[in-house]
Amino acid sequence: MAEVLVRAQGRCKLMSGGYEAFNGHCTFKHKKAGNTDAYVVKLDDGTDFNFSGPGVQALSVQTYAGVRNVKHKAQADHEVFSWNDGEARRLSVRLDQVQNPDVRFDDAPQKADAGSLLGAAVGALIGRLITGKPVTTTEPAREGAPVSDLQSLVGARGGQAEGTLTSKGYTYRGGTKLADSSFTYWEQPSTNNCVTIRTTDGRYQSITYTKRSDCN
Structure with a gap:
């Protein structure tokens, strides 16, 4: 135990x-x-x-x-x-x-x-409040920035991971193909930010924010 x-x-x-x-x-x-x-x-x-x-x-x-x-x-x-x-x-x-x-x-x-x-515990952490400006968990929709709540899916097989995306409330908005990679676009719930997923050889390689017009 x-x-x-x-x-x-x-x-x-x-x-x-x-x-x-x-x-x-x-x-x-x-x-x-x-x-x-x-x-x-x-x-x-x-x-x-x-x-x-x-x-x-x-x-x-x-x-x-x-x-x-x-x-x-x-x-x-x-x-x-x-x-x-x-x-x-x-x-x-x-x-x-x-x-x-x-x-x-x-x-x-x-x-x-x-x-x-x-x-x-021996060697445990010494706690203290972080100084500086207040921190927020709301992510800025900065183009190219990783989408933190989806980073655990990087490396997953695309077909298997789509169920996780829909269960989190993401809505599929289309896709395109460039060279050996495909790019799909998903609308993030609540924020309506647009997210792009790059897939190569059947696996997610990156999940980042993109411009809002990609989801239109």
Whole structure:
């Protein structure tokens, strides 16, 4: 049975292929079962990451492109997870609140500081609030920017992943073909932003915002 060492709330920033795919609230959990460490990070947009392995310096993550090795780096005030699944990914995590992982009904959340986190697990994160301007989880429809809630589909087979798109509320608006790649256009729910998916050899290669007129 896995032991939860740290359960916390914080802020995360996901860089994907050089673009900022997400910057906002997230939850973090560090679990240990035997010799296996697992870090579970859940972004506010619904994207989940599960990094696990026989030690914090031997982590891997399951992607549509297969299992990829993860480079883990602990800083004084945040943790960084880096991997490459065809695109360079970098997930930075800072904590601002930690909860007692000992599950009892009288547990109360407490502010994270060096003492509480180090007491929860050796080498755990030192939490603090991110300084600077307020962060929003609403994505700008910047042409060419990755669509954060769909990045887990990169590397997936097109036919299999379309069900995920429709279940998330995306509406198909057409497509075109250029050289060895095809491009399909999808309207994002709520925002009505236009999203383009590039498919090569039957697999999604990129999922980015495009100009609104592509979905007309």
